[in-house]
Structures are given as structure tokens and as C-alpha cells.
Amino acid sequence: MPRWVPLRLRRFYFRHELPVKVGAVAVVVLALVAAMHDTTKPVSARSQDRPAGGGWQGTDADENTPVALVDPSTETASLRLPVDGGWFAVSSIGYRPTPAGEQSDPVADAARAGSVAAGSRGRVVVLSARGAGEAKVELVVDDGAPRGLPVGYDAVTDIDLDNALAGLVFESAGRARAMVPMETRSRRYRLRVARAEGGVTERFRLDVWPRRADRAMVVRRSASARG
Incomplete structure (x- = not known):
């Protein structure tokens, strides 16, 4: 001054x-x-740190990936996914896998355990019994664990799935097929994967609900069991 x-x-x-x-x-x-x-x-599903391309290590979703919405009246979302590679995967948006060679193969892990699914907490690989064609997938978002096992499904597995960014990515045959936005109820979920092998189209039901603690994978109905 x-x-x-x-x-x-x-x-x-x-x-x-x-x-x-x-x-x-x-x-x-x-x-x-x-x-x-x-x-x-808004967080883009694209992650520049994730490896591109096919393989069970992970495939990027981007702005061209279709969005499937959860119906608020039924808390479900319906998808159809090709399973020509013998599996599809569901992961948290923005999931970053560990480098190849530092994680086990979830396809082999599931086969050894007689499970329909396996993987890490951020990404779960789901096995098809047919290995080709198309699968019908129903995602059900629950507030708590479902009561009893789903009727008419041949294989059932419960596994942890973390969801940090309130949305899931479904991928198969080497590319992202759909993104499903979810209301943020938790960042830690439990996922129940059920597979029905009969019928013209293979069917999957995925129940997801908030979990309070981390738990090991539980095979409730073996993938090798029949009836």
C-alpha cells in the first residue's frame, strides 16, 4: 500500500x-x-492401465459397449452372451487384473473344483457346459442372500465379487458385451452363479448381494453333478 x-x-x-x-x-x-x-x-469403463485383447486376463469396455439396465420393479437385468470360448466373465467396472503369470487360470481352477465359476474378487469367470453358442444370463440384485438354491439349475457356486465403481462388465469371446450400472449398496458383494444346461439355450442366473466379510468360494452344487 x-x-x-x-x-x-x-x-x-x-x-x-x-x-x-x-x-x-x-x-x-x-x-x-x-x-x-x-x-x-461419471467414471468411464475404459481403463488405460488394463491389458487389451482377449483371454481370461481381461478385456476393456468402452463407450461403444452396450448398456443393460436393471429393471427397478424386479431388480433384474437380462442379457444374451456368446460363449464360443467356453466361458464368459463378469467384473467390476475399472477392474485391473494382476499381470499375466501372477495369477492362476480361473478356467482351470473352476474345472479342478467342480465349480461353475472361479476367479478373483474383482473378476469372476463363468464356465459354459456347451462351449459354444449363446447363453441367456439373468442378473438379480438382492439386498441379502437369496433363500435356498435356485430350482432347475445343475451347478451352483457362491464367490466374492468386489464392485468399486457401481457397475459390472460382462465379457465373452474376447470382447466386452455389456455394462450394467448398479445402485451403490456396497463395494463388496457375494455372487451366486447358477447354470442350467437343459433346453435349447443354456441359462445362467447370477444373484449378487452386499457381503459383510470376505469368504472362500463355496461349490453348493457341483458342475459335474446331474439331477
């Missing part, structure tokens, strides 16, 4: 006006920082 300004005015300025201006600048700076780190912005 210029020296010709009276001392009384200078004291008033430093006591009242300057703190107000400094506070205003601080608010602007904090707003800019918050905008740069805004976690409420």
Missing part, C-alpha cells in the same frame, strides 16, 4: 479488508483443487 495513505486507513485495511481478500482467494484455490480431484464425475 502506498506510503501516502493515512496510517489510520492502512491499519483499517490490514485489519478488515485484507483478511477478506485472502479468504476469498483461498476459497477459489480450494474449489480448483476439489474440481481436479472430483470423485463424483
Whole structure:
């Protein structure tokens, strides 16, 4: 401030006006920082850190991936997926797999366990009994574990599935097939995978509900069992 300004005015300025201006600048700076780190912005399903291409390690979804919505009246979403590779996968949007060679093969893990599904907490691979054709998949979003096992399904497995970004990606035959947005109820879920082998089209029912603690995979009805 210029020296010709009276001392009384200078004291008033430093006591009242300057703190107000400094506070205003601080608010602007904090707003800019918050905008740069805004976690409420829509999150793209594309992840530049994930390996591209097919294989059970993971396939990126992008803005061209179809979106399947959960019907709020029934809490279900219906999909049709090709299973020409003998499996399909469901993972959390933004899932980043560990590098190839540092994780086991979920297809082999499921076969050894007699399970219809296997994988990590962020991505589950589901096996087809036919290995080709098309599968009908019904996703059911529950508030709690379903009562009893689904009737008419030959194989049933429960497994943990983390869902950090409120949405699931379904992939098969080397590419992402659908994204399913979900209401954020939890970041940790339990997934029940059920497979029905009879009929013209192979059917799968996937129940997902919030879990309180991590649990090991449980094969409730073996994939090798019949009847």
C-alpha cells in the first residue's frame, strides 16, 4: 500500500479488508483443487492401465459397449452372451487384473473344483457346459442372500465379487458385451452363479448381494453333478 495513505486507513485495511481478500482467494484455490480431484464425475469403463485383447486376463469396455439396465420393479437385468470360448466373465467396472503369470487360470481352477465359476474378487469367470453358442444370463440384485438354491439349475457356486465403481462388465469371446450400472449398496458383494444346461439355450442366473466379510468360494452344487 502506498506510503501516502493515512496510517489510520492502512491499519483499517490490514485489519478488515485484507483478511477478506485472502479468504476469498483461498476459497477459489480450494474449489480448483476439489474440481481436479472430483470423485463424483461419471467414471468411464475404459481403463488405460488394463491389458487389451482377449483371454481370461481381461478385456476393456468402452463407450461403444452396450448398456443393460436393471429393471427397478424386479431388480433384474437380462442379457444374451456368446460363449464360443467356453466361458464368459463378469467384473467390476475399472477392474485391473494382476499381470499375466501372477495369477492362476480361473478356467482351470473352476474345472479342478467342480465349480461353475472361479476367479478373483474383482473378476469372476463363468464356465459354459456347451462351449459354444449363446447363453441367456439373468442378473438379480438382492439386498441379502437369496433363500435356498435356485430350482432347475445343475451347478451352483457362491464367490466374492468386489464392485468399486457401481457397475459390472460382462465379457465373452474376447470382447466386452455389456455394462450394467448398479445402485451403490456396497463395494463388496457375494455372487451366486447358477447354470442350467437343459433346453435349447443354456441359462445362467447370477444373484449378487452386499457381503459383510470376505469368504472362500463355496461349490453348493457341483458342475459335474446331474439331477
